[in-house]
Amino acid sequence: MNRTVIILTIVECPRQVKIEVLEKNDTNLRLVIKEADVPFMNALRRIALAEVPSMAIDEVVMIENSSILQDEIIAHRLGLTPLKTDLNSYNLPEECECKSEFGCPLCRVTLTLDAEAKEGIRTVYSGELVSENPDIVPVSDKVPIIKLAKGQKLKLEAYARLGKGKDHAKWQPVSMCAYKYYPQIEVSTEDCGDCGAKCVNICPKKVLTVKENKVEVRELLACNLCMDCVEACPKEPKPIKVGWEKNAFIMNIESTGVLPPERVLQEATKILDKQLAEFEEQLKEETEK
Amino acid sequence: MIIPVRCFTCGKLIGDRWEEFARRVRTGENASDILDSLGIKRYCCRRMLLSNVEIIDEVLRFYEEAEKRKESRSFY
Ligand SMILES: [Zn+2]
Ligand SMILES: [Zn+2]
Numbered sequence: 301m302n303r304t305v306i307i308l309t310i311v312e313c314p315r316q317v318k319i320e321v322l323e324k325n326d327t328n329l330r331l332v333i334k335e336a337d338v339p340f341m342n343a344l345r346r347i348a349l350a351e352v353p354s355m356a357i358d359e360v361v362m363i364e365n366s367s368i369l370q371d372e373i374i375a376h377r378l379g380l381t382p383l384k385t386d387l388n389s390y391n392l393p394e395e396c397e398c399k400s401e402f403g404c405p406l407c408r409v410t411l412t413l414d415a416e417a418k419e420g421i422r423t424v425y426s427g428e429l430v431s432e433n434p435d436i437v438p439v440s441d442k443v444p445i446i447k448l449a450k451g452q453k454l455k456l457e458a459y460a461r462l463g464k465g466k467d468h469a470k471w472q473p474v475s476m477c478a479y480k481y482y483p484q485i486e487v488s489t490e491d492c493g494d495c496g497a498k499c500v501n502i503c504p505k506k507v508l509t510v511k512e513n514k515v516e517v518r519e520l521l522a523c524n525l526c527m528d529c530v531e532a533c534p535k536e537p538k539p540i541k542v543g544w545e546k547n548a549f550i551m552n553i554e555s556t557g558v559l560p561p562e563r564v565l566q567e568a569t570k571i572l573d574k575q576l577a578e579f580e581e582q583l584k585e586e587t588e589k
Numbered sequence: 590m591i592i593p594v595r596c597f598t599c600g601k602l603i604g605d606r607w608e609e610f611a612r613r614v615r616t617g618e619n620a621s622d623i624l625d626s627l628g629i630k631r632y633c634c635r636r637m638l639l640s641n642v643e644i645i646d647e648v649l650r651f652y653e654e655a656e657k658r659k660e661s662r663s664f665y
Contacts, residue, residue, distance in 0.1 A: 368648055369590070380594040382602055421649050426605075440605040443594055447645050449652035475601035476631075556595075556602055 322521070327554055329561035332482065332521075334548045341479050341549050347568040350466040353392055354473040354558040355385040355436055357411065357458045364455040367446050374446060378458050379470045381426050382439040383409075385462070385558045387567065392462045409436045409460040417448035424454060436460060439557035473564050476554040481544030483523035489514045491539035499529035499540055515540070521550060591645045598633035610638050 315335055323330040333341065360375040367374070391397075391407045398404035411431045415424040427441030446454060465472035485507070492515055500508045500515060508529060509518035523542070530538050553561040592607040606627045613623045624635050 368645070368652065373590075377591075377594050381604075421646075421653065440602060442605040442608070443602070444592060444604060444607065447591065447649060449649045450656050452652070469600055472600050475596070475599045554601070556600065 322550070324562070327557055327561065329551075329553045329555075329565070331551045331553075332548065333479075333551055334482075334545075336549060337547055341551065343572055344565065344568050345477050345479060345551075347571050348474055348477045348553065348564050349472060351464050351571050352473050352559070352564050352567045353385075353387065353462040353464055354471050354556075355383040355390070355409065355460050355462055356468075356470040357381065357383070357460045358463065359459040361457045361459075362455075363457065364453050366452045367448050367454050368452075369446055374454070374456070375458075377445055378413075378429075378456075379468075381429075381443050381445075382556045382558045383436055383460055384439055385473070386433075386435050387462075387559070387563075390462055392464075403459065403461060407461055409433050411436075411458045411460060412456070413445075413458070414455045415448065416453045417450050419450060421447055421449055423447050429458070473555060473558050474553055474561070475556050476552065477564075479549045479551040481525060482548035482550055483520055483525055484543045484545050485517050485520060485523060486541040486543075487515045487517065488539045491535065491537075493535050493539075495534050498532040498534065502528045502532040504528070590648075591643060592641050593637060596631075596634040596637050599631060601629075601631075601634050603629065603634055603637050607638060607641065611643075 317336050318334040320332040320334075321330070322332060357375075357378045360371070360378055362371045362374075365371055365374065389406075390409075393403055393407045396404065396407035398407065402408075409432060411429045413424070413429050415422075415428055424445045424447070425441060426438040426443035426445060428445075429438060431437050448454060463471035487508075497508075497510050497515065500510055504526070505519070505522040505524060507517060507519055507523045509516055525542060525544060527542055530540055530542055533540055553564060555561040555564055559567070592604050594604040595601060596603050606629065610620075610623055610627065614620055620639060624638065629635055629638065
C-alpha cells in the first residue's frame with residue numbers, strides 16, 4: 301500500500317508592528333508605523349483625540365468679578381487653559397470611589413485666583429492661578445485671562461477634574477493627531493522629457509528636485525499624495541508614479557502640553573485594550589446565558 | 590474682544606504667544622516670520638493671531654476715563 305505523505309508548510313506571517321521615531325520633542329511626535337492597518341491606526345487616532353483623559357477646569361465659583369467680561373466668558377477661558385495632568389494620582393470623577401458630585405482630593409483639584417488692578421490697566425495671566433497641587437498648574441504661565449482697568453477686581457475659585465475629549469474639547473490632550481500613508485514615488489528618468497521641471501515646481505511640499513538634469517525625490521516623507529506632479533506632467537504615459545506603501549503609515553501627534561505625546565499614545569492603547577476586554581466579557585456573558 | 594486661549598479649529602494653545610506676536614509686529618517685523626519662529630505652523634492657528642483685534646483695550650479706555658473723572662470729582 302502506497303501512502304503519500306503531504307507535508308504542509310505553514311508560512312508564519314510576520315505581522316509585528318514596527319515603529320520608527322522620526323521626530324520627538326516635548327510636544328511633537330512623528331512616527332513611521334509599519335505592518336499596521338487603517339482600522340487599527342484610526343482606532344488609536346480617535347481614542348487619542350476623544351478618550352484619553354486630561355485635566356481641565358470644569359467649575360468656577362465667582363467670588364468677585366467687577367471686570368468687563370462676564371463670569372461665563374472668564375470661566376470658559378479658564379476651562380480652555382491646558383493644565384499639566386497627572387494620570388497616575390487622579391481618577392476620573394465617574395470612576396472615583398467617592399461617588400460624590402462635589403469630588404474628593406483624588407478626583408478634583410482646586411485653583412484660586414485673586415487679582416486686582418491697583419494702578420492702571422493690568423493683564424491677569426494664567427500663571428497667577430494658585431493650585432493646591434503644585435503639579436497641576438497651567439501648561440503656560442503667559443495665557444492672558446483678562447485685562448482689568450484700575451479698581452477692577454477678579455476673585456474666584458476653580459475646580460479642575462479629569463475629563464475626556466468627547467465631552468468637551470478642553471479635555472482633548474492633543475491639538476493634532478493624524479496619520480497618512482507612507483508615500484512611494486518612482487521617476488523613470490529615461491522617459492522623462494524636457495518640460496522644464498513642471499512636476500518639481502507644482503509640488504506644494506517641494507518633494508521633488510532637479511539634480512544634473514534629472515528629476516529626483518528630495519524629501520519623500522513630506523509627500524501628501526496630492527498627485528499634482530503626475531497631473532502636471534505633459535508626457536503620456538506618465539514617467540512619474542506616485543503611490544503608497546501598503547500597511548505603512550506616518551503618524552503625527554502634537555500634544556497641547558498636558559501630557560507628553562508618547563504618553564497619550566500609550567494611554568490610547570491601554571484604553572483600546574480595556575474596551576476590548578469589556579466587550580469580550582459582555583459577549584461571553586450574553587451568549588452563555 | 591481678547592485673544593482666544595486656543596485655536597478654534599485644532600485646539601492648539603495660542604493665547605500665550607499673542608503678546609510677543611503683537612510686540613514684534615509693532616516693531617515692523619514680518620508677521621509670517623514671527624509666526625514661523627513662534628512654532629505656529631498650521632493656517633488655522635496662524636489666522637487666530639493674524640486676525641485678532643484686542644477690542645478690550647478700546648473698551649477699557651472708557652473705564653479709565655470714568656475712574657479719572659471720579660478721582661477729580663472727589664479732589665475738588
Ligand atoms: Zn473622588
Ligand atoms: Zn489651529
